[in-house]
Amino acid sequence: MPPDRPDEHPLLPLVARGLTFGINGRRIIKDVSFWIGSSGRTVILGPNGAGKSVMLRLCHGLLEPTGGEIRWGELSVSQAREQQAMASQHPVLLRRTVKGNLLHVLSVKGVARSERPALVDAALERAGLAGLGARAARTLSGGQQQRLAIARALVLRPKVLLLDEPTTNLDPAAVRGVEELIGVIGAAGTKILMTTHDIAQARRLAADVMFLNDGRLLEHAPAAEFFAAPKDPVAAGFLAGELPG
Numbered sequence: 001m002p003p004d005r006p007d008e009h010p011l012l013p014l015v016a017r018g019l020t021f022g023i024n025g026r027r028i029i030k031d032v033s034f035w036i037g038s039s040g041r042t043v044i045l046g047p048n049g050a051g052k053s054v055m056l057r058l059c060h061g062l063l064e065p066t067g068g069e070i071r072w073g074e075l076s077v078s079q080a081r082e083q084q085a086m087a088s089q090h091p092v093l094l095r096r097t098v099k100g101n102l103l104h105v106l107s108v109k110g111v112a113r114s115e116r117p118a119l120v121d122a123a124l125e126r127a128g129l130a131g132l133g134a135r136a137a138r139t140l141s142g143g144q145q146q147r148l149a150i151a152r153a154l155v156l157r158p159k160v161l162l163l164d165e166p167t168t169n170l171d172p173a174a175v176r177g178v179e180e181l182i183g184v185i186g187a188a189g190t191k192i193l194m195t196t197h198d199i200a201q202a203r204r205l206a207a208d209v210m211f212l213n214d215g216r217l218l219e220h221a222p223a224a225e226f227f228a229a230p231k232d233p234v235a236a237g238f239l240a241g242e243l244p245g
Helices: 052-060 077-083 098-108 113-126 142-154 172-187 199-205 223-228 233-239
Strands: 014-023 026-036 041-045 067-072 084-087 160-164 191-196 208-213 216-222
Touching: 014 052, 026 052, 026 067, 026 208, 026 216, 041 052, 041 199, 052 077, 052 084, 052 160, 052 191, 067 077, 077 084, 084 142, 098 113, 098 142, 113 142, 113 172, 142 160, 142 172, 172 191, 172 199, 191 199, 199 223, 208 223, 208 233, 216 223, 216 233
Parallel strands: 041 191, 041 208, 084 160, 160 191
Antiparallel strands: 014 026, 014 067, 208 216
8 A cells, every 4th residue: 555654634544445336236336445635636547337436426425335444544534534525537616706716615614704705816827717706607618617616616725636537538638737737736745636537647646556456445555556567467467458448
């Protein structure tokens, strides 16, 4: 497993023991255990249908496990969720301006009105959207909409950001913009847990890789070690293009 680091994150380690999730008699996550002790970018990699999105939702508390447990440091998933935010692969934006989408989140969370403008401006600046605050959110390009969705997640200054396939269906320039934003966020100390089936993207972004296939965690290792010499034969096959993405 990836080594611990001295600058421990307040919600780490993230620990899962015997994690299982099933629905309608079908097991999607199958007896998964892991330990994540360092900040940085953890990428859950695997082919489509591996259970990556379900795993992310279990970590964020959007789904309840049918077996096993997850803890963020000393906190349960439900307790830790207040210090987290999540952005999905298909962002749902309000019929408001770019700034209006962020202001709405702050209002719902009860942030003092006087504090909201500075928080919004900082989040948009970080996302590279500072000049677009007055634009209707739904008129933005696909890449801009995804960066807005991430900015909306960031505006509450979460300790953990969970990203589910954040660059799906984006063109190469938009992918680059989103990845640059993810890099900036991670460098600032926010723990990032993200899913992707894109091997090249995982190579660019991951500090450590969790390889998931058919609901099972087959390997968890530092990224350099995983990509140089995966220990699991299924993971090696996936990297060699022998499994569909």
